[in-house]
Amino acid sequence: MNRANPLTLLLGVAHPVLLAPMAGVSGGALARAVSRAGGLGLIGGGYGDAGWLEEQLVMCAGERFGVGFITWALHRQPRLLSRALDSGAQAIMLSFGDIAPFAGPIRDADAVLIAQVQTVAQARGAVAAGAQIIVAQGGEAGGHGGLRGTIALVPAVVDAVSPVPVIAAGGIADGRGLAAALMLGAAGVLCGTAFYAAIESIADPRAKQRVLEASGDDTVKSEVFDLVRALDWPDGPWGLRSLRNGFSERWANDVSGLRSVLDEEQQRYGLSREQGDFDTAAVIAGEAVDLVHAIAPAADILLSLVDRCREAFASAP
Amino acid sequence: MNRANPLTLLLGVAHPVLLAPMAGVSGGALARAVSRAGGLGLIGGGYGDAGWLEEQLVMCAGERFGVGFITWALHRQPRLLSRALDSGAQAIMLSFGDIAPFAGPIRDADAVLIAQVQTVAQARGAVAAGAQIIVAQGGEAGGHGGLRGTIALVPAVVDAVSPVPVIAAGGIADGRGLAAALMLGAAGVLCGTAFYAAIESIADPRAKQRVLEASGDDTVKSEVFDLVRALDWPDGPWGLRSLRNGFSERWANDVSGLRSVLDEEQQRYGLSREQGDFDTAAVIAGEAVDLVHAIAPAADILLSLVDRCREAFASAP
Numbered sequence: 001m002n003r004a005n006p007l008t009l010l011l012g013v014a015h016p017v018l019l020a021p022m023a024g025v026s027g028g029a030l031a032r033a034v035s036r037a038g039g040l041g042l043i044g045g046g047y048g049d050a051g052w053l054e055e056q057l058v059m060c061a062g063e064r065f066g067v068g069f070i071t072w073a074l075h076r077q078p079r080l081l082s083r084a085l086d087s088g089a090q091a092i093m094l095s096f097g098d099i100a101p102f103a104g105p106i107r108d109a110d111a112v113l114i115a116q117v118q119t120v121a122q123a124r125g126a127v128a129a130g131a132q133i134i135v136a137q138g139g140e141a142g143g144h145g146g147l148r149g150t151i152a153l154v155p156a157v158v159d160a161v162s163p164v165p166v167i168a169a170g171g172i173a174d175g176r177g178l179a180a181a182l183m184l185g186a187a188g189v190l191c192g193t194a195f196y197a198a199i200e201s202i203a204d205p206r207a208k209q210r211v212l213e214a215s216g217d218d219t220v221k222s223e224v225f226d227l228v229r230a231l232d233w234p235d236g237p238w239g240l241r242s243l244r245n246g247f248s249e250r251w252a253n254d255v256s257g258l259r260s261v262l263d264e265e266q267q268r269y270g271l272s273r274e275q276g277d278f279d280t281a282a283v284i285a286g287e288a289v290d291l292v293h294a295i296a297p298a299a300d301i302l303l304s305l306v307d308r309c310r311e312a313f314a315s316a317p
Numbered sequence: 318m319n320r321a322n323p324l325t326l327l328l329g330v331a332h333p334v335l336l337a338p339m340a341g342v343s344g345g346a347l348a349r350a351v352s353r354a355g356g357l358g359l360i361g362g363g364y365g366d367a368g369w370l371e372e373q374l375v376m377c378a379g380e381r382f383g384v385g386f387i388t389w390a391l392h393r394q395p396r397l398l399s400r401a402l403d404s405g406a407q408a409i410m411l412s413f414g415d416i417a418p419f420a421g422p423i424r425d426a427d428a429v430l431i432a433q434v435q436t437v438a439q440a441r442g443a444v445a446a447g448a449q450i451i452v453a454q455g456g457e458a459g460g461h462g463g464l465r466g467t468i469a470l471v472p473a474v475v476d477a478v479s480p481v482p483v484i485a486a487g488g489i490a491d492g493r494g495l496a497a498a499l500m501l502g503a504a505g506v507l508c509g510t511a512f513y514a515a516i517e518s519i520a521d522p523r524a525k526q527r528v529l530e531a532s533g534d535d536t537v538k539s540e541v542f543d544l545v546r547a548l549d550w551p552d553g554p555w556g557l558r559s560l561r562n563g564f565s566e567r568w569a570n571d572v573s574g575l576r577s578v579l580d581e582e583q584q585r586y587g588l589s590r591e592q593g594d595f596d597t598a599a600v601i602a603g604e605a606v607d608l609v610h611a612i613a614p615a616a617d618i619l620l621s622l623v624d625r626c627r628e629a630f631a632s633a634p
Contacts, residue, residue, distance in 0.1 A: 005634070119534040120607060140466035148604055149457035149466035151497060152488030152533050156607035171469030180468060180497035183629045216469050217436040287465055290437060290473035312500045316630045317322070 007133065007165040007187035010112055011091060012064060014038035015306050016188025017178065018135075018167060019195055019298075021045060021068025021093055022143065022284070026192075028059025030200040030298055035064050037299035038306075042066040042093055045084065047231065048077040057087040064090055066114070070144075071097025072234055078102075085109040093135065096144060096238060103130030116169065116190075118146025118237075123157040127164050134161055135190050138170030139221070142193050142286030144238045145170065151184065158185035171216075173288035175308025182309075193286045194305065198298040206276045207283045208295055210243055216287035220244045222252040225282040227262065228269045241286055246279040247272075324450065324482040324504035327429055328408060329381060331355035332623050333505025334495065335452075335484060336512055336615075338362060338385025338410055339460065339601070343509075345376025347517040347615055352381050354616035355623075359383040359410055362401065364548065365394045374404040381407055383431070387461075388414025389551055395419075402426040410452065413461060413555060420447030433486065433507075435463025435554075440474040440483075450482050452507050456538070457488030459510050459603030461555045468501065475502035488533075490605035492625025499626075510603040511622065515615040523593045524600045525612055527560055533604035537561045539569040542599040544579065545586045558603055563596040564589075 007016050017039035019026055023046030031041025043056045045067045053067075067084040071094045074081060081102055084092060092106050095116035106113045107130065115131035117123045123134050136157040138150025150170040158166045165188070168181035173194035181189045195201060197208040221239035224247065242248065247269070251258040258265060272280035324333050334356035336343055340363030348358025360373045362384045370384075384401040388411045391398060398419055401409060409423050412433035423430045424447065432448035434440045440451050453474040455467025467487040475483045482505075485498035490511035498506045512518060514525040538556035541564065559565065564586070568575040575582060589597035 120532050121534050138466055138468065140469045148533060149455055149468070149488050151455065151467040151485075151494060152457045152490075152604035152607065155491065155493045156533055159607070168468075171466050173469075174472065176472045176501050177468060179500035179633075182634060183496035183500055184493050215437050216465060216473055217438050287469035290469065290476070313630075313633045316496075316633065317499060 005165070005187045006163070007167065010133065010165065011040050013040050015302065017302055017305060018042060018066075018188065018190040020141075020169065020190050020192030021066075022192050022196070023047065024284075025196055025201050025203045027202040028056030030195060030198055030202070031056070031065050032060050032063050033198070033200045033298035034195065034302060035060075037302040039302050040064065040066055040091065042068045042091070045069040045074075045080060047073045048080050050077070050080060050083070053080060053083065057084065061088065066091030066093060068093035068095065070095060071099055071102075074102065081105060085111055097234070098129075099126060099131065100129040114167075117157070119148060120153070120156045120160050123161050127161045131164070133165050133167060135167045135169050136186070137190075138168075139241070140171030140216075140287040141169055142196075142219070142241050143284050144233070144240050147237050151180070154181065154184040154186050171286060171288050173291040175305050175310070176312055177288070177291075178305055178309040179312035191305070193288045193292060194301055195298055196285050197292055197295045198301055199295060200298050204276050204278070207278050210278055210283045211285050211289050211292055212294065214243050214285070214289045216290045218244045219285070219287055219289065220248050220252060222248055224248060224251040224255060224258055227255070227258060228265055230266060240282070240284065243283040243285055243289070245283065247282070322482070322504045323480070324484065327450065327482065328357050330357050332619065334619055334622060335359060335383075335505065335507040337458075337486065337507050337509030338383075339509045339513070340364065341601070342513055342518050342520045343385075344519040345373030347512060347515055347519070348373070348382050349377050349380050350515070350517045350615035351512065351619060352377075354619040356619050357381065357383055357408065359385045359408070362386040362391075362397060364390045365397050367394070367397060367400070370397060370400065374401065374406075378405065383408030383410060385410035385412065387412060388416055388419075391419065398422060402428055412454075414551070415446075416443060416448065417446040431484075434474070436465060437470070437473045437477050440478050444478045444481050448481070450484060451478055452484045452486050453503070454507075455487030456558070457533075457604040458486055459513075459536070459558050460601050461550070461557050462487060464554050468497070471498065471501040471503050488603060488605050490608040492622050492627070493629055494605070494608075495622055495626040496629035508622070510605045510609060511618055512615055513602050514609055514612045515618055516612060517615050521593050521595070524595050527595055527600045528602050528606050528609055529611065531560050531602070531606045533607045535561045536602070536604055536606065537565050537569060539565055541565060541568040541572060541575055544572070544575060545582055547583060557599070557601065560600040560602055560606070562600065564599070
């Protein structure tokens with residue numbers, strides 16, 4: 001994976017592997033570990049907690065790193081972008097919303113604007129709005145995402161935006177997925193679930209354990225966890241993918257029922273997060289959980305991903 | 318693609334590419350053309366029209382070919398399996414239902430039992446029931462299918478059923494997808510949408526034209542076309558993926574409304590099929606439509622798929 005491509009040159013990385021900026025998982029320690037191992041770590045800026053973000057930025061000081069934001073949430077707190085850029089973020093990844101207002105400031109800071117999209121049409125729009133790298137995210141991904149699958153979306157986006165580098169995301173957690181993504185025409189991959197159970201991940205240890213034990217068969221896309229977390233997502237096909245658990249089984253097919261007892265369920269849900277009860281609280285991971293088998297240092301995860309990709313190519317017909 | 322693997326040995330094919338047995342698309346002529354070009358053509362046995370199937374079997378006489386059935390429909394007409402086997406089908410592919418009762422007759426006829434599955438758990442069950450090849454079908458596929466995406470499902474199924482050969486299906490329509498599937502550990506691919514617009518396909522020319530013009534962004538999974546076609550699918554997450562059109566836009570979010578005027582809409586729908594009005598009638602194709610650009614002979618489609626796969630490997634890092 002050491003052959004330079006437009007992506008590795010643009011980001012200055014040895015390996016074309018990016019850490020997905022998972023809210024509540026990808027803190028500064030995980031981002032730093034992925035970057036030090038030769039990939040690019042992206043801090044999960046999420047919905048925008050300024051104090052928390054500040055602490056993560058400090059952990060990455062002097063390191064190559066990036067920050068990912070939920071675009072519609074960044075619109076409400078645009079100063080978080082300045083903080084990330086002032087702290088030395090070399091890349092900003094924006095997902096779910098209009099990126100145009102942020103393209104100028106990111107360019108002025110000599111940072112790279114990475115736009116995550118879920119359709120071919122969005123990819124074209126993001127490039128027109130100034131994105132320098134496109135993440136084509138299939139619905140296999142954990143967390144919010146679209147309805148298209150990675151294996152068909154990536155080559156279509158490559159055809160639509162070439163020569164802009166495209167990164168494949170969604171359902172990729174080992175070297176086989178990295179090799180497949182490169183064959184699809186992607187210049188690299190963005191992995192979330194692969195790093196969920198990393199030692200440096202700030203996910204709850206009990207949630208990590210559930211990821212180790214789950215199958216991709218056991219994930220589900222639903223709006224119920226956004227509802228109970230009072231997250232005000234704009235309309236769109238952005239169902240959140242998470243592991244199936246007692247809460248999703250109870251409510252995913254009865255959203256109006258959940259609405260009718262929402263106050264009560266929100267209180268119960270808040271408590272479950274404090275107590276680490278993940279039969280209620282969401283474990284936000286994707287279909288690639290089948291491929292995650294151990295709690296390990298992020299560097300080991302990344303290097304084993306790269307090694308297995310090399311093996312896959314070495315045994316290609 | 319000429320290096321033998323367990324799949325090509327088992328099926329006696331030069332290229333690890335199978336034609337999906339698409340109902341109303343994969344007739345005998347298309348199956349024969351794919352087989353003659355070095356892949357394996359599967360006739361789309363669909364819901365079981367005995368007279369029609371007989372004609373297709375005659376077209377494949379003396380050729381290497383297979384037949385695909387919808388398993389729950391075959392339970393209602395098991396004699397169709399005998400007809401396929403008596404006509405020399407070397408492979409039978411079963412999808413959506415309990416394959417166990419058919420494993421014995423297929424084995425006794427020295428044919429290969431291919432089971433298409435949509436989850437890791439189903440893959441294990443199919444092998445236990447006697448399947449010799451597993452098709453791991455991602456939800457990107459046109460027609461009925463599950464909810465998992467190909468890129469995460471395939472390696473998980475490979476890990477679960479190895480050394481049984483696994484074929485990747487869903488979202489694969491060019492050599493990049495074939496190369497990606499092989500990197501994921503698949504022994505080959507099953508392609509439907511790639512061959513939808515083949516000259517030998519029996520799809521309506523106006524439907525083929527829509528496939529050429531559509532993007533994968535324009536496909537949708539819905540139950541409305543099954544409802545209006547009075548197809549009695551068993552319960553399960555088997556949403557039919559098709560191109561979005563006027564009919565799906567009108568009813569996909571108002572299924573109970575459709576039920577309330579079903580008789581009328583069924584009459585109108587029947588008429589639309591006769592008239593080739595594909596703003597009402599379904600064009601059953603998958604997310605890979607982005608990659609289909611021309612009406613061409615099936616042999617050209619297959620060979621270009623194999624050539625582009627070789628190119629992808631040749632340029633691998």
